[in-house]
Amino acid sequence: MVAVSIALSVMVVVRIWNRTGPGWAQPITGPLAAALLVLLTGVPPALGTGYGYALTGVLVIAACYGLALLIPPTRRALAAQYFPTPWRTAILEIPLATVVFEEIAFRGVLWTLIDRQHGPVWATGVTAVLFGLWHISPDPALRSQLGTVAFTTIAGVAFGLLRDVSGGLLAPVAVHWAANGLGVLASTAVRARSGDDRRGPVANG
Numbered sequence: 001m002v003a004v005s006i007a008l009s010v011m012v013v014v015r016i017w018n019r020t021g022p023g024w025a026q027p028i029t030g031p032l033a034a035a036l037l038v039l040l041t042g043v044p045p046a047l048g049t050g051y052g053y054a055l056t057g058v059l060v061i062a063a064c065y066g067l068a069l070l071i072p073p074t075r076r077a078l079a080a081q082y083f084p085t086p087w088r089t090a091i092l093e094i095p096l097a098t099v100v101f102e103e104i105a106f107r108g109v110l111w112t113l114i115d116r117q118h119g120p121v122w123a124t125g126v127t128a129v130l131f132g133l134w135h136i137s138p139d140p141a142l143r144s145q146l147g148t149v150a151f152t153t154i155a156g157v158a159f160g161l162l163r164d165v166s167g168g169l170l171a172p173v174a175v176h177w178a179a180n181g182l183g184v185l186a187s188t189a190v191r192a193r194s195g196d197d198r199r200g201p202v203a204n205g
Helices: 002-020 023-041 051-070 072-079 086-118 120-134 142-166 170-194
Strands: none
Touching: 002 023, 002 086, 023 086, 051 072, 051 142, 051 170, 072 170, 086 120, 086 142, 086 170, 120 142, 142 170
């Protein structure tokens, strides 16, 4: 399909830009690229009315992070991440630089185009696999790469299911933000509680 090819082409360009462009520009280019993607493919972003799914999903993610804070190994894993401006990262950078474009691209445009031709099962499966591959990083460690791709593919399935049952992007957007944004805040809370303000590796949203 022409629209799918256009969407994938724009996404490849955006991914390259994400890896090579300046970090300060990402919150600006994310929404602009999402708008361009919608314009070129003619697929409007359907937010839907899945308020219940969105709220439930956010609460589940928050509960998972709360549990993680109580378990020493996961608490140490959270403490290993460092974010110099955690509130800005969680409230501004993650939504604009990451969530908006990824959700409109994967669960908005691509999901809708595939669903029209092959149904929601194919739409969810294909976009989940592509979402996993989207998160391949320059990290040369094969085990780390496989773990990241597997985890984000599973997340892509969950987001796709939310897109299907809720009828729009509101629920996957909310849960996607919660998974990343609340993770930043949980990590910061652990480091603050331990009194560790040393710089550590900064994780992408």
